[in-house]
Amino acid sequence: MNKFKSMMIGAAVLLSLQAVAQKPKVPAKGIGQKYGCTSIMQAPKINSFDTSAGSRGLVDPYYLWDNGSTLKVKFLAGSPAMQERVKSFAKEWEQHANLKFDFVESGETDIRVNLDNKGGHNSMIGQVASGIAQEVKTMNFDTTDFASADAMHRTVLHEFGHAIGLLHEHYSPLAGIPWNKDLVYKELAQSQGWDKMTVDVNLFQEYALTYTHGTSYDKTSIMHYPVLARWTTTGYAVPWNNQLSAGDKMLVTALYPKGGVRATEVPRFVVTNYTKMNVVTSAEKQGLLLYPSFNIKTAGADGQVYFTVFFYDEAGNPIMDNNEKYNISNVVATYKSFKLVAGKTLSANKNLPTDFELFIPFSELPVDAGAKIKAVFKAILVDGKELKMLYSSTPVNFSVIR
Ligand SMILES: [Zn+2]
Structure with a gap:
C-alpha cells in the first residue's frame, strides 16, 4: 500500500500523481515584465461536454471562494497612492460578484x-x-508597467480576476486561435526571455470544456492576453482589453450570485494551518512514521482526498522505485485516501500529536542507510479524472536511520 503503483485507482490518475511529484521547473528569467502575466495554472485532464448557453469565460470551479465571502486583502509593499488605485480598480469586481474585498493592515x-x-x-x-x-505574497504587480492608466487598470482587474478563480480566456477550448507557434516562441524569447515551456504554459494551454462553465469564447475578456496579428496564421488578433467585458460580468454574476446560490458545485477543499510534519523512525515497525499537522475545510460537494508524502533526494529529485517488478517510472510515496463530506473542518495531529499517521517501510525506500532525503506532504483532491493540488508542504529534511 505504500506505492502509487499498488493503488487501486486508475492508470490516468496514477500518471497524473507521478507528474505531481516531479521537481518543479524553474521559470525563465525576465518573464512577464511587459507581456501577459505568469500566474501558475494546472491544466485539467478531462474532457466532458457542457454546451449550455450563457455568459463567457473560463473558471477553475475547484478553487472558487464560498459565495458571499469577504476576502481580507493586505498590501505587503507599495506607496499609499498606488495602493489606493489598486483598491479602487479591484473593487470593480464587487459590483458584479457577490464578494467583498476588505483591505486591512494587519491580521490574517x-x-x-x-x-x-x-x-x-x-x-x-x-x-x-x-x-x-x-x-508570503499571493499576488505581485510590477509597477514599472503602470506608467499608463490603462495598463494599470487592466492589470489589476486581470490579477484580481485570477484571485477570484478566473483563468486565462485564451485557454478556452473554444478559442481555436490559429497560432503561428514558431514565430511566437522566437519573439517572446527575444522580448521576454521566455523559454518554450513558458510560452506553452502561458499561451498554448487548452482547458477542458467543463472549465468554460458552459460559456462561449470571449475575445474581449479582461482575462485574455493580447494576440498580435502576425502571431496567427490568419491574421486573427486580440488587442489589450482594458475593461471588464459583458461576458466577464455575466460569468462572475453566475459564479457568485447576489441573493442566490451557485448553480453547480464541485468539491472545494482547502488545507489550512499546516505547521509541520514530524518524521519518526520506528525500529519496531521497520519504517518511517509521518505525522503532518494540518486542518482541512470542505465545501461545495463531497469529494475524495489523497493525503500523500512524496520522497526526494538531497538534490530535490523524486526517489524512484528501483524494484523491477513494480515499474520503472514509479515515484516512491505513501498515502491515505478519504471520502470527505462537504461543510466540515477536520484536523490532523492538532488535538493529539499522533492522531493521523502515514507509514512507509524501509524496504520500500530504495536509499542507503544514512542518506539525507526530503519528505513533502501533499494533499490532492481527486474528482473523477480531475486532480487538484490542495497543498504542498515545504520539504522536511531528515536522514534515514535503520
Ligand atoms: Zn493572467
Missing part, C-alpha cells in the same frame, strides 16, 4: 499583494491562496 489575510518594480504580474488562482503562508 486571504490575499496578499506585493507592489514592486520587478517580478512581473501574477496571482494565485482563487482559494489556492489559502494554502500559502501568511507572510
Whole structure:
C-alpha cells in the first residue's frame, strides 16, 4: 500500500500523481515584465461536454471562494497612492460578484499583494491562496508597467480576476486561435526571455470544456492576453482589453450570485494551518512514521482526498522505485485516501500529536542507510479524472536511520 503503483485507482490518475511529484521547473528569467502575466495554472485532464448557453469565460470551479465571502486583502509593499488605485480598480469586481474585498493592515489575510518594480504580474488562482503562508505574497504587480492608466487598470482587474478563480480566456477550448507557434516562441524569447515551456504554459494551454462553465469564447475578456496579428496564421488578433467585458460580468454574476446560490458545485477543499510534519523512525515497525499537522475545510460537494508524502533526494529529485517488478517510472510515496463530506473542518495531529499517521517501510525506500532525503506532504483532491493540488508542504529534511 505504500506505492502509487499498488493503488487501486486508475492508470490516468496514477500518471497524473507521478507528474505531481516531479521537481518543479524553474521559470525563465525576465518573464512577464511587459507581456501577459505568469500566474501558475494546472491544466485539467478531462474532457466532458457542457454546451449550455450563457455568459463567457473560463473558471477553475475547484478553487472558487464560498459565495458571499469577504476576502481580507493586505498590501505587503507599495506607496499609499498606488495602493489606493489598486483598491479602487479591484473593487470593480464587487459590483458584479457577490464578494467583498476588505483591505486591512494587519491580521490574517486571504490575499496578499506585493507592489514592486520587478517580478512581473501574477496571482494565485482563487482559494489556492489559502494554502500559502501568511507572510508570503499571493499576488505581485510590477509597477514599472503602470506608467499608463490603462495598463494599470487592466492589470489589476486581470490579477484580481485570477484571485477570484478566473483563468486565462485564451485557454478556452473554444478559442481555436490559429497560432503561428514558431514565430511566437522566437519573439517572446527575444522580448521576454521566455523559454518554450513558458510560452506553452502561458499561451498554448487548452482547458477542458467543463472549465468554460458552459460559456462561449470571449475575445474581449479582461482575462485574455493580447494576440498580435502576425502571431496567427490568419491574421486573427486580440488587442489589450482594458475593461471588464459583458461576458466577464455575466460569468462572475453566475459564479457568485447576489441573493442566490451557485448553480453547480464541485468539491472545494482547502488545507489550512499546516505547521509541520514530524518524521519518526520506528525500529519496531521497520519504517518511517509521518505525522503532518494540518486542518482541512470542505465545501461545495463531497469529494475524495489523497493525503500523500512524496520522497526526494538531497538534490530535490523524486526517489524512484528501483524494484523491477513494480515499474520503472514509479515515484516512491505513501498515502491515505478519504471520502470527505462537504461543510466540515477536520484536523490532523492538532488535538493529539499522533492522531493521523502515514507509514512507509524501509524496504520500500530504495536509499542507503544514512542518506539525507526530503519528505513533502501533499494533499490532492481527486474528482473523477480531475486532480487538484490542495497543498504542498515545504520539504522536511531528515536522514534515514535503520
Ligand atoms: Zn493572467
